[in-house]
């Protein structure tokens with residue numbers, strides 16, 4: 252039973268009132284036959300990808316399906332190839348059919364992509380390039396990566412209990428700009444005839460302003476503190492970042508803004524993570540800091556994410572990768588993907604009740620002592636990916652209190 256479930260799920264509350272993005276939270280769903288069957292129907296594009304991707308997606312799909320059905324929601328799932336799986340099948344990491352299926356869907360749930368097999372591929376034939384093309388193609392510029400230390404998992408944190416306990420932060424990562432997409436980039440030769448590789452960190456005012464506004468909106472709905480992380484002591488793109496975030500702050504007098512250099516932020520995250528409420532940062536710093544933040548919570552296998560744009564479907568994925576070292580062994584922790592499905596319901600479809608069912612079920616499963624290897628501590632029940640999924644399904648099925 253989930254009656255004892257207690258958690259500050261602040262990180263999961265719909266964070267925006269930005270008008271364009273807010274549409275995604277209130278999307279009513281399509282009524283198939285309103286008079287007699289109040290079933291809401293949504294189409295979900297599933298992109299299992301590579302490595303542990305298909306394992307965690309299989310589990311999360313079942314959880315999504317059950318939580319939806321208990322709230323009168325029916326899903327039609329369309330599974331499409333992506334990443335290495337798509338390379339093997341079609342020769343490209345993001346086939347046009349996959350992108351257009353994702354664009355047409357109500358929401359997209361991705362497992363993970365990548366693996367040793369494709370590591371030496373040319374850039375345009377890497378699974379990771381497909382992921383960047385997908386994010387760009389869906390125009391999902393705002394990547395929300397909540398990191399919450401669940402009371403049940405304090406002992407799984409690599410940090411001391413008193414440092415980890417109560418951590419509840421949100422990394423707002425800019426996702427479609429910066430060094431990942433900047434030009435020029437490529438390979439060449441320098442004046443000494445040596446090979447060089449180069450990338451460009453570039454941000455425009457527009458790109459910074461829109462992600463800053465998303466972050467301020469989120470901070471406003473959380474504890475009212477926003478820390479902008481940059482490298483403005485060295486990088487021009489960060490100098491503009493700091494200037495624009497400071498300018499946008501005037502629209503949010505109720506939010507307390509601070510700035511921090513990324514090297515210090517990396518250190519502060521393990522020194523005293525409770526100082527952070529909402530962090531806003533660029534694409535690459537957000538990638539790195541969110542992996543770091545995940546370990547405070549116990550495992551990278553716990554962290555979900557939501558990537559949202561101004562319109563169109565959101566993209567929901569765990570922050571971890573394809574974990575080739577444990578792929579195919581039923582060892583993966585599926586909770587990050589299950590919690591990403593909860594974010595899909597809440598942020599992508601505006602279905603907060605079904606999302607709460609999933610979040611509560613995850614807590615209930617942890618309360619009942621089930622743990623995959625990455626979050627295992629003595630006295631708990633060690634299970635694999637599939638069994639963890641089955642236990643979450645049992646918890647979804649039982650009555651759960653609504654989380655406020």
Ligand SMILES: NC(=O)c1ccc[n+]([C@@H]2O[C@H](COP(=O)([O-])OP(=O)(O)OC[C@H]3O[C@@H](n4cnc5c(N)ncnc54)[C@H](O)[C@@H]3O)[C@@H](O)[C@H]2O)c1
Pocket residue numbers: 303362363364365366367379382551552553568569570571572573574575576577582583584585587625
């Ligand atoms: N969004 C994505 O699809 C994504 C994200 C990160 C990395 N990648 C790709 O994944 C591949 C592997 O990258 P990596 O090893 O640097 O990162 P990774 O996140 O795949 O794995 C890092 C470590 O965390 C563990 N881990 C990750 N997810 C786990 C889970 N759910 N349960 C238990 N343990 C888990 C792995 O076993 C590994 O030891 C690379 O090809 C990389 O490009 C993809």
Ligand SMILES: CC(C)[C@H](C(=O)O)[C@@H](O)C(=O)O
Pocket residue numbers: 365379382383538570572
């Ligand atoms: C696989 C890679 C392109 C991706 C990123 O860097 O964004 C991953 O690390 C992530 O965090 O989703």
Ligand SMILES: [Mg+2]
Pocket residue numbers: 538539542570
């Ligand atoms: Mg990453």
